[in-house]
Amino acid sequence: MHSLLDERINDFNDVLCSNNLIYVEKENLVSFFKSLTDLDVVILHKSYVFSDKNITPYIIKDIVKKLNKKFVLFSGGLENAIIDDNEIVLNSGTLYKNLNFFIDNYRNNKDANLVYLVFNNQNEYLKHQIKKLQNSILPDFIKFNNENAGVIFKKTRNKIENYLISSEFSDDKIKIIEYINKKIETKDFNHSILFQQIQKMMSKYENN
Known part of the structure; x- marks a missing residue:
């Protein structure tokens, strides 16, 4: 599983990997994500700053979903919303509160069930x-x-x-x-x- 978070993911290094997406050019995004052979879900902060100013979180979302992977966009100003089984929008507080529950489920079942980022218990x-x-x-x-x-x-x-x-x-x-x-x-x-x-x-x- 790959994500774009911050230092708070240190406890989950066995399943979360923070990639240096910031330096990828727009025309190389598809090949970049295809190169991540163990990619299950991309977790991206809405304000993530890319070196290529033509890249937006929504471009990332479209690429990830076309590759049949899951996408999570989070920010302090967002309301929680389950778009579908492969996409959710989250408030930062909700993400960090429920990340442990989500990761435990992934470790046990190898299933990146995004709703577990919204709900902190079964x-x-x-x-x-x-x-x-x-x-x-x-x-x-x-x-x-x-x-x-x-x-x-x-x-x-x-x-x-x-x-x-x-x-x-x-x-x-x-x-x-x-x-x-x-x-x-x-x-x-x-x-x-x-x-x-x-x-x-x-x-x-x-x-x-």
């Missing part, structure tokens, strides 16, 4: 997944009627699969998806009961 990450699922399915349930019932049940099943990605959800996901599949097969579309089932599953994690 339980907060679980709650985040639940909140994303809730926000996604609620509009569908509000619009629920007999004509769109089957579509909404299928969409809900897919969203449960896509949003609840942590292994802690595995057993509950199997149960709720089996329930949904059975209702789809029998065309028994009681969305109130389905919503109650989902809320019951979620409450196990929200209250921890």
Whole structure:
């Protein structure tokens, strides 16, 4: 894993490497990043100063993402935002607070899961997944009627699969998806009961 941080990374030298990107010219950026064979994620401060004034953090981001690598931009004036699985924006305080949790996960699983830079423990990450699922399915349930019932049940099943990605959800996901599949097969579309089932599953994690 490579990063562009500062002296605070000394405790993580086994997995973080600070490269001398400052002297790379713009036309050589792609070859520079391709040369980093163990590159997983680039962590870049928004105010990083390049010798080539034509280089901006957003040019770095575009190159890194085109290489299918992950990108983190951080600064004291930024709000935390998860753009997608391969890009996040972070406040500096959040980055340094959660860096140890992120690195521990990387050491143990060899997975640069960027959300661990946003959340400083697994339980907060679980709650985040639940909140994303809730926000996604609620509009569908509000619009629920007999004509769109089957579509909404299928969409809900897919969203449960896509949003609840942590292994802690595995057993509950199997149960709720089996329930949904059975209702789809029998065309028994009681969305109130389905919503109650989902809320019951979620409450196990929200209250921890």
